[in-house]
Amino acid sequence: MSEKGSNPYDINGQNFDANAYLQKLLKECNLRQIMDHEAEIVKDTQNLHSDMQTLVYENYNKFISATDTVRKMKTDFKKMEDEMDLLASNMDSITSFSEQISSTLQDTRQRISKLSGIHSLLKRLQFLFKLPTKLKLLMKERNYSQAVQDYMQAQRVLQQYGNMSSFQGIQEDCNIILIELKQKLRDQFKSNHATAKDLAESVDLLLQLGEPADKLCEEFLSCAEHRLGEQLVLLQDLSEQKDIIEFVDLGSSGFLSDLCLVVASYNDMFINKINMDESVCSGDFETTATARLNDFVVENMKRYFTIVQNRVDLEQDVGDTGVLVRALDRFYRRLQAMNTLCRDTDFAASGTDIVINAGRKQSKAHLQSLKMHFSDSLTRVRQALAAPKLISQEGDSSNNLSELLTSLVLTNVEKIKGILQDLLVFIQPDISFSLKTQFREVFCIESIRENLVVGFLNHITATARGFCDGQKGSDPKCPPTLLLLLSKMCLEFQNTSVHYLLTQTDEWFEISTHNALSTTLTAESEIHKNMQDSAQQLLNYYVRMQGLNISQMLRKSVETRDWLHTIEPRTVRAVMKRVVEDIAAVDTTVGVLFEEGSRTNHSSDSSRKTHSVSISRHQFRSNWSSYTPNHLESNIVTNLHKLFSERIEIFSTVEFSKNSILTGIIKISLKTFLECVRLKTFSKYGLQQIQVDAHYLQLYLWRFVADENLVHFLLDEILGSAVHRCLEPVLMEPSVVEIICERG
Template identity: 30%
Template sequence: MAADELPLDDKAKRMRDLLSSFYSPEPSLAASASAKSASLDAINSTSFDPDLYMNLLVQKSNLEGLLQKHVEMAAEIKNLDTDLQMLVYENYNKFISATDTIKRMKNNIVGMEANMEQLLEKIMSVQSKSDGVNTSLFERREHIEKLHRTRNLLRKVQFIYDLPTRLGKCIKSEAYADAVRFYTGAMPIFKAYGESSFQDCKRASEEAIGIIINNLQVKLYSDSEPVAARADAVVLLKQLDFPVDSLKTKLLEKLQHFLSEFQIESREAETILSNPDEPFKAGGFSDSVPSIPPEASTNQVSIGDFSESVRAYRIIFPDSESRLIELAQALFTKRFETIQQRMKKKVSSADLLVMLRGIWTDVTLMDEVLPEAALPTFSLEAARAAIKQFVSSSFSHLLLEVSDALAKVKTKSKEGLEELSLLQVALESGKKAVIQGSMDLLLGFRQLLDDGLELLVKLRDLIIDWVQEGFQDFFSSLDDRFHLLSGSNTSANQDPSSMDGRQADKVLTGLVLVLAQLSIFIEQSAIPRITEEIAASFSGGGMRGYEYGPAFVPGEICRIFRYAGEKFLHLYIHMKTQKISIILKKRFTTPNWIKHKEPREVHMFVDILLQELEAIGTEVNQILPRGLVRKHRRSDSAGSTASIRSNPIREDKMARTNTQRARSQLLESHLAKLFKQKMEIFTKVEHTQESVVSTIVKLCLKSLQEFVRLQTFNRSGFQQIQVDIQFLRNPLKENVDDEAAIDFLLDEVIVAAAERCLDPIALEPAILDKLIQAKLAKRKEQKPSH
């Protein structure tokens, strides 16, 4: 058979693999073992594919090979069946053997129960006999222990009586360590019986200890004694519960006195500036305690004295490290606090650099003496806070400068000075404060980045982030300050029309116009220039984390001030329009239009209206530029509804005396308007003189139209409105950019008056021209007087 032809080693390997696959707890191990011994065809593997195996076998073998393979596989199958039967028989015998073993164990356990009972009886017997022995020996044992305690007590009593003599011998031999050891050992007995039985011994021992304490103090303060001997004296004094802290306190008081005298005011800054290479004083200190530090005046105190004091203090009081660390950190904390106090006033970058260099030099010196204090790290954190405050305070001062430049308008206006002459000055001052102040800040911050001081090098990325964040916060605060000066809320949803009259009276309208133009300047000029400087000199940073986004977002700032400029411009228009509307309302609510007399002249409110518009023009001309687009004039062929309306009123109605026919003509005019070209009256307000004035005039005329609609006129009242409106045509169109819209709105006012008139008969053209010419002549006579 083919199986018999296999070598003995191969048969043994196959048998071991089969046994391991049967008993192995992890089938994967058996599979891996069989895979190693399997042929290249992997017929014994779990991933065996019979179809693929047959295809490969047919391709690689001829007919004789296939027959030979068939014979081999048949022999292997028969051999495997035989091995499987042997495995079953062997395991069956093992199960039978295990069953027999369990039966034998059960029989043995039954016999052990009787032995355990016998053992328990013997243990109980031993325990009873032991209790009897303990009972019989209890009284004797207690007596022996009492005698032993008495013997020990007598030894202690004898030691206490001999203690004064022992201490005297130690004093003579200067064996102060033995004396302290003897005395501290007797202290518990003295505390318990020192006031009764051992009163004399206690008194004599205390006298001897007093002598020892005095000798130790003399040794401590002796300059001839080495530092090690004086340190041992301090240890012995501690063991005697002598207030050694008082010795520390003396030194600490001197060190604290040094801290109180050490100042970083102008004296130190001037010294460093005048002698930058002069070393600090470090002399005058020896290893003796009495010379820590000398009683010197303020100008004799230096970091060198302090460092040498700390060095000696650590040798004599090794456990004083924590307190020294507190003092050292307190020193530099005070110095950084001094810097922060000086920052309340405006401090230049050069001054800050001088102070930081001086502090870092002292930190380096102290770190050599007291490295446990980690003063470089401590100072780095303190410098981080100081520089951050410097950046923040610099932007705060800049914000104050811009606010002061704008607040001068209010202040000088209250003093009775001419407001209009201040507007242009305030605008230029505000522009200069924003752009020049920002450039000066960037120059100062650049000095911090260019300096090679180790503190500043470590904080470079943070400084860049603080500068960028500072500009972002500065412009956000500046926007809030602008809204505060304008008297409007900073809410993005607030409408300028929601500002009541009392609030508007407290705000100078000219200042609002200055804020509008300054906001546009910041958006279009200041932010691009600042962005260029930041990109050139303050790029990098990134310490704030990418999740928070960039520190400086110029697009967001431009959006804020673009919106602010539009808001302030609309607020200015609203305030001026509201003021004129009050005049118009008073004009139309005071007289009785039903009983109005025939018009004799143009009404006085026209002069008041023109004066207000003239004042607006003066303000606007100072602040806003002129527009590029000039006036749009209309012609009757343009298809405007104004010409259709005005001509029937001025001409056709004059030829008719019948009221009903006049009203029919008005209805026809309204119908004609529906088929005419629509006119756009209110367009987007631009930051130009003509656009602002035009918008104010249009709003005033719309208000005038609404006031007219609320009244009822007789023929004379209607004719008075006709005279006033006709006179206003030419003056209103002088400074506007859309004459057609003005004509349209004026015609609307006349139409509204005609609609509310009981007898809408217009004045004859001759009479109308006569009244207007008389008013023009009167105005020419009054102008020189102004």
């Protein structure tokens, strides 16, 4: 303010310098701006002048009005002074007359006061004489409160003058009526139709009439117990007929409201009267009465909780989670209100247990729904796999298998997500019990994450393993392709779905892996391992099944043929063609779901025939010569070399690749072929037929395995065993074998 007042350029300031202001305008503004500024100053000056004139006129009018008012007040005060003098003289006259009247009526006043006392006494006596009749009339009208009030009003007089003969009759009549009145009050007290308000009124009147408070407490709670028991029976009868929300509202408006009224009435009538009237109760009455009330409330609330728990157990329809949560929220809020009335008990803890149990049962119901959905998915997949016509009509079985796998994984993942979203209503911010730490820990961690999500993932692995041989409840008619799909499904869950589901669960239900209960959480790595083991077990079982299916064909083809009387081979046996076709079909199916994998000792297709022929020719010659008598020593050396060579594991664990799976199937098939050959005796032509079959298998099976030397070795073992078991070991020329195989 000081800086603004000392500014010479401030036109409103005290130190304004007109010349300096004008010089500043001439320097900073052009002619147009100076003229506009001049017009603005002229306009402001005119407005200021007009305002000043208006102010002067207003002040002048006020001054004139004030002058008139002062002149008028002088006139009024003069009249008022005359009136006050007249009033003072009148008051003196009144005082004088009043003193004269008081002295004249003094004797009369004393007589009137005495008569008034006599009249009041007569009225009281009249009230006493009419009291029995009035009490009977009030009892007939059921106006017990007024009857007690009238009796209590006359009680002191009767107690003081009851020994007088004139009052003894009244005292006796009142005592008889009083006994009848107490009985009426007790009848009303024990009536089934009496409300809690009627009970409270009856108890209060009996206490006023001097009844023992201890006995009244017991009778009051006994009658209340009977009434509340009827409420609970009605509530239980209607539990299955009412909606869960209607059931909770019925219990709140009926049983809980009556219980609260009973507790409030009990406190007002008995416990709170201790501080007001020590004559009503003894010193230890407060403790005894409070303990008796607590036992009464706890016992009735236990029965109520049992009925509510049974009703909640019936409400396990997975489609009504929102309705159930709203009902539980109303139930829990009412229990919190009960805690404010019954401070010595915590019913909210029992309510939390019911809510937790409801959430646990709801998650179990959803888990059963998930299991049924997964079972239905498997059934649909089996039906699709059992309908090859549908696959052929679609024209692409590969796409069909991929769609089945995608459907099997995604539908179950989406089903889990939908159920989790449905269960999120339990922990909404507006739900009263959702803020309880105990509820969140048990419901979110135990019921949702562990029992529902992890439990369903474990159910998937258990169901998948149930299809494997040797497992309890395994299905012998299970299609082998289903085993492949389940194995790939377990891998898909291991790679992506398990982490996604656990992450979503932890995020939605605010589960922290660093809290106190983190030790109870199932580790993600453990679930991954279960999925991996299940996928491996399914794949191993698939390889075994497919190997045994092909082995069965080979075994029957060997066992049902008379190898001692067979004709000279002219073609490849049909069973060998069937074996190659089946393995090719398996290769196609496996290739849809698994990658090819690595190969070792793999020859190109263009050089395959020459390579195989040269190996076969050398092998045939060595086998032929090694079993002649002149080369017995060489045969022993060869067998010793095989004894210490690397052993081929037939039923070893396969890898998750197409080559490894086909290798396992072919190993089982060729091993079975080898064992069947060892049990037979062959003629020359029988040996040559085995030679043709082995060469045919060698031409086609090499492309399906990871290491083609394994096929060479097993086929060499088969041919060597046939030579061992042959009566006339004469092998066919390799060129003839090639022609037969190419023609076949």
